[in-house]
Amino acid sequence: MNTTPHHLRNHLSKAEAFKQLIKETFSRRVISFYRYVILPDPLALRNELYAEWQGLGVLGRVYLSTEGINAQISVPEPNFGRFQELLFARRAFAGVPFKVGVEQKNDAFWKLTVKVRKQIVADGLAPHEYDVTNVGTHLSAREWNELASDSDTVMVDMRNNDESTIGHFEGALTPDAKTFKEELPLAKAMLAGKEEKKVLLYCTGGIRCEKASAYLKHHGFKNVYQLHGGIIDYKHQVEREGLESKFKGKNFVFDHRLSERITEDVLGQCFNCGTACDDYTNCNNVDCNRLFIQCAPCRETLENFCSAECREKVTVRA
Numbered sequence: 488m489n490t491t492p493h494h495l496r497n498h499l500s501k502a503e504a505f506k507q508l509i510k511e512t513f514s515r516r517v518i519s520f521y522r523y524v525i526l527p528d529p530l531a532l533r534n535e536l537y538a539e540w541q542g543l544g545v546l547g548r549v550y551l552s553t554e555g556i557n558a559q560i561s562v563p564e565p566n567f568g569r570f571q572e573l574l575f576a577r578r579a580f581a582g583v584p585f586k587v588g589v590e591q592k593n594d595a596f597w598k599l600t601v602k603v604r605k606q607i608v609a610d611g612l613a614p615h616e617y618d619v620t621n622v623g624t625h626l627s628a629r630e631w632n633e634l635a636s637d638s639d640t641v642m643v644d645m646r647n648n649d650e651s652t653i654g655h656f657e658g659a660l661t662p663d664a665k666t667f668k669e670e671l672p673l674a675k676a677m678l679a680g681k682e683e684k685k686v687l688l689y690c691t692g693g694i695r696c697e698k699a700s701a702y703l704k705h706h707g708f709k710n711v712y713q714l715h716g717g718i719i720d721y722k723h724q725v726e727r728e729g730l731e732s733k734f735k736g737k738n739f740v741f742d743h744r745l746s747e748r749i750t751e752d753v754l755g756q757c758f759n760c761g762t763a764c765d766d767y768t769n770c771n772n773v774d775c776n777r778l779f780i781q782c783a784p785c786r787e788t789l790e791n792f793c794s795a796e797c798r799e800k801v802t803v804r805a
């Protein structure tokens with residue numbers, strides 16, 4: 488049973504929502520932010536934020552839990568000042584830094600969902616396995632590039648395998664994990680014996696590395712660093728300061744765009760023919776729904792299905 492009040496939920500279909508988005512005469516700012524902060528009553532806060540943001544035309548995906556907030560949203564440019572003012576007026580979120588999306592597209596999100604979860608980043612750890620107040624040192628893009636070329640350094644991609652396949656930092660270890668839960672023990676195992684080295688961690692926007700760095704420090708790694716603001720902020724700093732991008736390929740993102748290009752390097756391979764490709768798609772068969780990389784010729788031949796079998800046993804998406 489859904490106990491959320493009727494007016495505090497989305498009621499538009501995707502098609503209706505896109506129709507409205509196209510008619511908008513203002514631009515939207517695509518931002519993300521997170522903060523680990525104790526939120527005693529996330530459900531009450533959820534309803535407050537939903538009402539407030541719905542009134543401002545905010546769209547996107549937001550998670551709340553007693554451990555904090557994680558938000559990916561688009562805000563109408565004319566309402567941005569008001570949005571920020573109201574957000575910062577809450578003590579828990581005062582001054583929270585925003586990361587601006589690499590690509591600014593008005594249709595990045597089509598509805599607003601604010602969900603309460605057990606954790607903002609599911610880690611599968613016991614509370615005593617890390618201390619969120621003892622995290623890795625944050626590095627700017629410039630500092631990151633300097634340490635990355637240090638021979639005493641080992642770099643680990645803390646994202647899952649789908650994400651690292653189409654883009655990662657040169658020389659990074661990319662644990663073959665489906666989830667962050669799997670990734671933590673895997674990363675620790677790959678780093679065994681390197682406790683004295685400088686360990687550099689990165690993820691999309693930084694939220695996972697807060698936990699990952701705390702976890703590794705708890706497990707005896709002495710010099711743990713994390714990329715401040717993740718790949719998203721790294722890209723902006725690289726452009727602003729004219730640095731070399733040591734991240735190659737695409738940054739995987741969690742909205743319908745699926746990825747943002749960082750450099751022209753193509754790191755992935757077509758699932759069907761193996762040719763160099765980094766375009767993700769979901770299998771057209773809704774019962775399969777596999778997320779996979781498919782090149783344009785294979786997409787045409789297989790009509791956006793992952794295999795001939797899927798095309799035959801078809802339940803096509805609406």
Ligand SMILES: [Zn+2]
Binds near residue numbers: 761762783784
């Ligand atoms: Zn192909």
Ligand SMILES: [Zn+2]
Binds near residue numbers: 775776797
């Ligand atoms: Zn399929």
